[in-house]
Structures are given as structure tokens and as C-alpha cells.
Amino acid sequence: MADTIKFEQILRGCRDDAFDNGIQIDTDLSPLGGPGSPVKPAVYAGGVYQRDCRWASSEDKEAQDVVVIDNVPSQANRLEDALRCHRQSIELPEFVLDFSGIGHLPPHLPRKLSSFQFPHRNADAYLRDSQLDGIDFIKTSLGKEIFTSTAQNCGSLLAWFPQALLYGFWQSHLGKKRSNSKHARAWVSEIIGWQPATTETRVLGLKGDPLNLNTDDPITLNPDDLIQWEIGKSKDIKGGKPKKLSEMGHGQVPFTGNDASLAAISFARISQ
Known part of the structure; x- marks a missing residue:
């Protein structure tokens, strides 16, 4: 019962x-x-x-x-993401780090980052390196309160980072002569x-190739940009290095032994 x-x-x-x-x-x-x-x-x-x-x-x-x-850390991250999804309905505070002004970000990276996604919560390097209205956040009055918070002086965390009081934090990104406060997690799962x-048991298999291309065929490619490549040795590829066709994703690749997941x-x- x-x-x-x-x-x-x-x-x-x-x-x-x-x-x-x-x-x-x-x-x-x-x-x-x-x-x-x-x-x-x-x-x-x-x-x-x-x-x-x-x-x-x-x-x-x-x-x-x-x-x-x-x-335990993974469970905490899952619960933080659940809080992020319901933040508006339960009126939770949130900081949003905006990357949209950075034009050279790769397309797969997010343009915004929620404070519920900061790896170290209120003690995170992303928050330390951010700006608020053109001013380094850590130099603002709110930033100073958050970065000097402790388990005994936690008013700003209760107001802005309640998840830090629940899942814990370690202020370890300010240097040895600055705050290094810690707070143990109050929730564990x-x-x-x-x-x-x-x-x-391993998952054995074979990555197939409809054309059964020879994976040992030499090619020239730029490891940073696999769109540009040529068969054999070539000086036309900027930053080109000699590789094998298998490193381009072609050919059959077996998954056996420790290579299998x-x-x-x-x-x-x-x-x-």
C-alpha cells in the first residue's frame, strides 16, 4: 500500500x-x-x-x-529538459543565450541555448562569457549575484536558477582566487x-555498397570538406591529403569484433 x-x-x-x-x-x-x-x-x-x-x-x-x-547526471539532464519544455506553463525563469548574430556557425548547431541546457547550470562558461545589452554579463549586478551565490546565499539562484539548487552546481570556471562554491544535488535518480x-554481445553487420566499390582505391580529399575530392593523387584539392575511398563513405565496411557496437x-x- x-x-x-x-x-x-x-x-x-x-x-x-x-x-x-x-x-x-x-x-x-x-x-x-x-x-x-x-x-x-x-x-x-x-x-x-x-x-x-x-x-x-x-x-x-x-x-x-x-x-x-x-x-545520475543523465537523469538530471532529462529532468532539466522536461522543465525547459514546461517552463512557460509553470512559470520558471530562463536565460536564453542568442547565437543568431554569429553568421559563421555550422548549420547543425543551435542558434539559441536555454539556461536549462547549460552543462554547469549557473556556473557555466557559456553564461560567464555571455553579454547582456553589450555588457559582459559577469560584470552586471545580476551576473555578480549569480556567480557569487552559495548554498547559504542563494536568493539569486532561487529567482533565476532554481534547477541549480535541485541538481547541484560547482562554481569552477572563475579561477582559483574567485568563488569556487559548491552545492550538492538534492535530487538523485x-x-x-x-x-x-x-x-x-556485439551488433555485427556490414555497411553495404550497391556498386561494391574497392575501398582501397587511393583518393585525394580535404578532411575538413569531403565535398571536394578526386580519385588518385591530385594537386587540385586545396588542403588535399591522400586517403582511401572507404574514408569517403564508399565501399563495404564490415562491423566485427571490437569495432561492432x-x-x-x-x-x-x-x-x-
Whole structure:
């Protein structure tokens, strides 16, 4: 039977003299394909999963192998993006960094960046290097308040970066002689896959080529601009370097061994 938590209880629990440690919510998740169907955990640099070994219960005799499907920082980013999507309906404050005046940005980069997307929240280098009405933001009165905020002096964060108080921050981009304040996250979540059937399966395959071009054929190309290239050696390509046709995306490319990506995993249980 689920317990009901009233708002008054939460307020009392947040008082300085309260003895409540926090609120814990556990839930079991089911893959879209049904229990036991494979799901794809996050894959990190080097082609690895975040593995761990944990106790599911104090009554267990052995710890269980687990894979962290979605870790704490990633979960925080997902919740921040959800706040960004609903910022207007729940009236959340937001800074918007406007890049539209920079004409040489590549087309795939965003023209605007929300403060809910700043990697370091109120302590982010993008905010530090931005301007407000032609003035360096960090030199404005509001900028000074935000960049000198602490967990004890957090009025400006509550007004402009409430997500920083919830998910934490570390002011580490101002230099050793300036503020280096930290605030631990007050909210933590992660999605865990228990007892993976295997973590060794790789997705094997072959990138095909309708013309079956020879991937070893020499070409000349500019690595910064693959639109301009020629077969064989050529001096007509500015910044041209000798490469193989496979480096242009042509030819058949097999995916085997460690070159193949890690496969989705079947878990006995998934929890959050």
C-alpha cells in the first residue's frame, strides 16, 4: 500500500531542525517489448557500459551484477529538459543565450541555448562569457549575484536558477582566487538493470555498397570538406591529403569484433 505524503510534511522535513533524511521512491520498470526484452544502456567512451555490483536486499547472500542504464547526471539532464519544455506553463525563469548574430556557425548547431541546457547550470562558461545589452554579463549586478551565490546565499539562484539548487552546481570556471562554491544535488535518480543475461554481445553487420566499390582505391580529399575530392593523387584539392575511398563513405565496411557496437541487454529486473 502506497503512503501519502502531504505538503505540510515536506515543509516540516525541510526545516533546519528536522530529522528527516529525505524521500525515497522506488519503482520497477518494464521494457516496451515486455519483461526480459533487451534495452540499450548508455555506452561511454571506449565502448563500455557503466557496470556495478550491488545488494538488492539486506537479506541477500550475494551481491548482484548490474548495469547502470541511465546514471545520475543523465537523469538530471532529462529532468532539466522536461522543465525547459514546461517552463512557460509553470512559470520558471530562463536565460536564453542568442547565437543568431554569429553568421559563421555550422548549420547543425543551435542558434539559441536555454539556461536549462547549460552543462554547469549557473556556473557555466557559456553564461560567464555571455553579454547582456553589450555588457559582459559577469560584470552586471545580476551576473555578480549569480556567480557569487552559495548554498547559504542563494536568493539569486532561487529567482533565476532554481534547477541549480535541485541538481547541484560547482562554481569552477572563475579561477582559483574567485568563488569556487559548491552545492550538492538534492535530487538523485538512476535507472538500474539487474542481473544482465550477458554484456558481451556485439551488433555485427556490414555497411553495404550497391556498386561494391574497392575501398582501397587511393583518393585525394580535404578532411575538413569531403565535398571536394578526386580519385588518385591530385594537386587540385586545396588542403588535399591522400586517403582511401572507404574514408569517403564508399565501399563495404564490415562491423566485427571490437569495432561492432555493444548490443542491447536483457535484464531480470529494471528499477528506478
